[in-house]
Amino acid sequence: MMNKFLYTIVAASITIGAYAQKSDGTTKSLLKAEKEFAEILAKNGAKVAFTTYSADNGLVFRPNPVNAKTYYATQGDTKDLSWTPAYARVSKSGDWGFTTGPYIYKGTETAYGEYFSLWKVNDGKWQLVLDLGTEHNKPLNKPTNEFIEPKEFYKPKFLNDKQREAGANIIATTEKTLNATLKSYGISAFAGFVNPDVRVLFPGYEPILGKDKALAFFNSMISKVALKTTKIDKADGGDFAYSYGVAAVDYKADLRESFNYVFVYERQADHNWNLISIVFTPADR
Structure with a gap:
């Protein structure tokens, strides 16, 4: 199982290499990383997507918090999950942000809900730190998008x-x-x-x-x-x-x-x- 999982990651590496998930300190760059994350999942499945984009200590709530990479290493794969950010913020230090919006899971039965993802920057790249969601019936309301850019940049140089x-x-x-x-x-x-x-x-x-x-x-x-x-x-x-x-x-x-x-x-x-x-x-x- 693990060898097959690792082979899947290697086989997808050429495709994933085209995705940078780079941060320039803007909400726009976070939304770009989120979009690339969703595209990887749709093309290569949840295992590859979460393994590629999650921080080493990243957590997913399934339902309780568990290490994302450990969890997806042992789970059946899926390409049936899709989501769209409706709200996003990034700290003025440019290294911390979150997104939320509607998701759809087209499994045996279609499920609807809202996701919440928190991201941090490591080595210049956005990495997923927390991911969870709440399920509800098919939505009656269309979300209004609100993506807020930091008003200024501030990051202490000598913060320990x-x-x-x-x-x-x-x-x-x-x-x-x-x-x-x-x-x-x-x-x-x-x-x-x-x-x-x-x-x-x-x-x-x-x-x-x-x-x-x-x-x-x-x-x-x-x-x-x-x-x-x-x-x-x-x-x-x-x-x-x-x-x-x-x-x-x-x-x-x-x-x-x-x-x-x-x-x-x-x-x-x-x-x-x-x-x-x-x-x-x-x-x-």
Whole structure:
């Protein structure tokens, strides 16, 4: 099995060599890498695509987070997955970005949903760091594309691991405060932590866009959320950060369910960190 997998990668290497996935610090370059990733999958299959484009420590949520290269080395191949970015952002440091949009999986039955992918730059190339998705019925709404370029470029020249850790700790404190507030005041606590342009991906629903709609959605069905953070990472530009972990969701219908979550934070002018992306996907517990 492994030899066959490696042979498949080598056989496709000539084709893949034409794809650079290079980063020039722009959202446009990230979208280009994402497009090339989708083209490789359509032509050579998911094994080759994810092995080529994932970072060595990249994770896919299937449903729980697992190393992408390890996972696809042992999975049956598929060319039936396609997706289209609808929203993309890149940090002003040019080394960190994310995309999200609709996907279609044409298996035994056609499945629809929304994907979320987070990318980082390594040796000048975009690499997939996190990939997950939420499934819903055939969409009724056509997505409105929004691809936002960084307003400026800023990357500290002498940033070390200790400073990066200190930066991540700021986000950890924000998330701890959010978690404590959610426990004390229920789901309405999200109101103080989300941006006006927040995007929520939740299983069974098309994207929920904007603070008002997000809060109305949460308040209609959820009473409490408890977060257990696994990892936090901050862009070197200091404008974006992400976290992922496990969330216990208590519904108003007296039901509890476990989810994996990914949050994306954006630093505001007042130095607070607000959520601009909230993704929940079912966890296997």
